[in-house]
Amino acid sequence: FLGPAPGARSPSTGRDRTPAASCVVMSDQQQSTCRSSRLLTDAPATLISEAGREARGRPGQGLEDIVPLVAALEAACKGISMLVRRAAIAGATGVASGGGQNAGGDEQKKLDVVSNDLLKGFLARSGVVRVLASEEEDEPVVVEGNHDARYVVVFDPLDGSSNIDASIPTGTIFGVYLADPSKSARENALQPGNKLVAGGYCLYSSSTVMVISLGEGTHVFQLDRDLGEFVLTKHSIKMPARGRSYSLNEAREPDWPDGLKQYISDMKTGAGQSGERYDLVYVCSLVADVHYTLFEGGVAMNPRSHLRLVYEGNPMGWVVEQAGGRASTGAAAMLDKEPSDIHERIPTFLGSEEDILELESYGDVQQLGNKKYAA
Numbered sequence: 524f525l526g527p528a529p530g531a532r533s534p535s536t537g538r539d540r541t542p543a544a545s546c547v548v549m550s551d552q553q554q555s556t557c558r559s560s561r562l563l564t565d566a567p568a569t570l571i572s573e574a575g576r577e578a579r580g581r582p583g584q585g586l587e588d589i590v591p592l593v594a595a596l597e598a599a600c601k602g603i604s605m606l607v608r609r610a611a612i613a614g615a616t617g618v619a620s621g622g623g624q625n626a627g628g629d630e631q632k633k634l635d636v637v638s639n640d641l642l643k644g645f646l647a648r649s650g651v652v653r654v655l656a657s658e659e660e661d662e663p664v665v666v667e668g669n670h671d672a673r674y675v676v677v678f679d680p681l682d683g684s685s686n687i688d689a690s691i692p693t694g695t696i697f698g699v700y701l702a703d704p705s706k707s708a709r710e711n712a713l714q715p716g717n718k719l720v721a722g723g724y725c726l727y728s729s730s731t732v733m734v735i736s737l738g739e740g741t742h743v744f745q746l747d748r749d750l751g752e753f754v755l756t757k758h759s760i761k762m763p764a765r766g767r768s769y770s771l772n773e774a775r776e777p778d779w780p781d782g783l784k785q786y787i788s789d790m791k792t793g794a795g796q797s798g799e800r801y802d803l804v805y806v807c808s809l810v811a812d813v814h815y816t817l818f819e820g821g822v823a824m825n826p827r828s829h830l831r832l833v834y835e836g837n838p839m840g841w842v843v844e845q846a847g848g849r850a851s852t853g854a855a856a857m858l859d860k861e862p863s864d865i866h867e868r869i870p871t872f873l874g875s876e877e878d879i880l881e882l883e884s885y886g887d888v889q890q891l892g893n894k895k896y897a898a
């Protein structure tokens with residue numbers, strides 16, 4: 524450490540000359556790089572600037588009104604990020620008043636309700652959303668005054684909220700389709716994943732990260748709280764073709780079908796195609812588990828019919844496929860599946876292409892019957 528001693532004062536000004544703790548480094552050059560990296564010397568690429576650039580570069584592909592839509596998603600996710608961080612302080616943890624359940628029969632947390640309201644509010648005000656469909660609501664709705672608007676947005680406002688009181692990472696998941704004004708709100712929301720024009724998620728963890736695809740690659744933006752913007756940190760990420768980990772609730776093993784039991788056993792012992800022994804990484808929060816898998820490769824899965832095709836499976840699968848991975852129901856390509864119901868639940872397998880192909884080759888990997896568990 525070559526700088527002045529902590530607490531040292533400049534002889535001429537008397538001001539504190541101690542460098543910021545994070546800039547305590549080994550050389551003058553490193554110190555000056557460290558200090559300047561804390562200043563805004565270059566205008567970074569932001570979520571909004573990149574969305575505008577992609578929309579202009581791909582005319583005629585339904586992205587004409589995407590910037591106000593992305594701005595609304597961004598505003599909502601910033602708000603939810605703040606809520607999640609402050610929930611315990613603000614007394615916003617716990618079950619929603621009345622101990623309510625959502626349309627899917629899950630217990631609703633206070634934060635589920637507030638996050639849902641925030642998303643609906645920002646999206647409706649964007650003026651470009653015709654239909655809103657939320658996992659927390661019974662039915663999709665047409666936004667009043669927006670009958671001519673271009674988009675349908677499906678979303679899970681706060682996935683993993685059952686863990687929120689323990690400060691475990693959570694996320695917002697969203698998918699965007701083109702609206703057909705001749706169809707009902709419900710029909711508009713029942714589109715297969717291969718018709719998405721945009722989709723992604725926001726992860727609320729040690730940092731707040733937005734991962735999004737507008738149909739040409741998957742990009743990662745991190746919320747810079749000083750700047751108040753999501754800043755591009757990774758453009759067009761590529762999932763490893765194969766990973767070294769799997770992610771699922773292993774306590775359910777006695778209820779698995781034989782194909783899945785064999786697959787996991789082979790991954791543990793190195794008897795699979797790669798010959799490697801895999802690790803288990805499971806947070807029990809879909810966004811966090813898929814985010815890890817997106818970067819490290821492998822498979823994130825929920826073999827029972829628990830996750831919703833429309834609100835969770837398709838948008839997450841879209842991001843994974845746009846990064847070169849594969850989204851599967853264990854029996855078929857997830858994004859090609861026509862949803863039969865707005866709250867339809869399906870077995871979900873998202874991951875590296877080689878890992879998912881290998882998993883599918885085991886045959887019966889879906890835990891059918893939707894057994895209920897207490898937790």
Ligand SMILES: O=P(O)(O)OC[C@H]1O[C@](O)(COP(=O)(O)O)[C@@H](O)[C@@H]1O
Pocket residue numbers: 629681682683684685772807808809810825827829896898
């Ligand atoms: O109980 P399981 O089957 O392990 O499911 C855990 C999964 O449920 C989720 O909490 C989603 O459920 P909710 O949509 O009801 O919040 C995921 O985040 C997580 O991956």
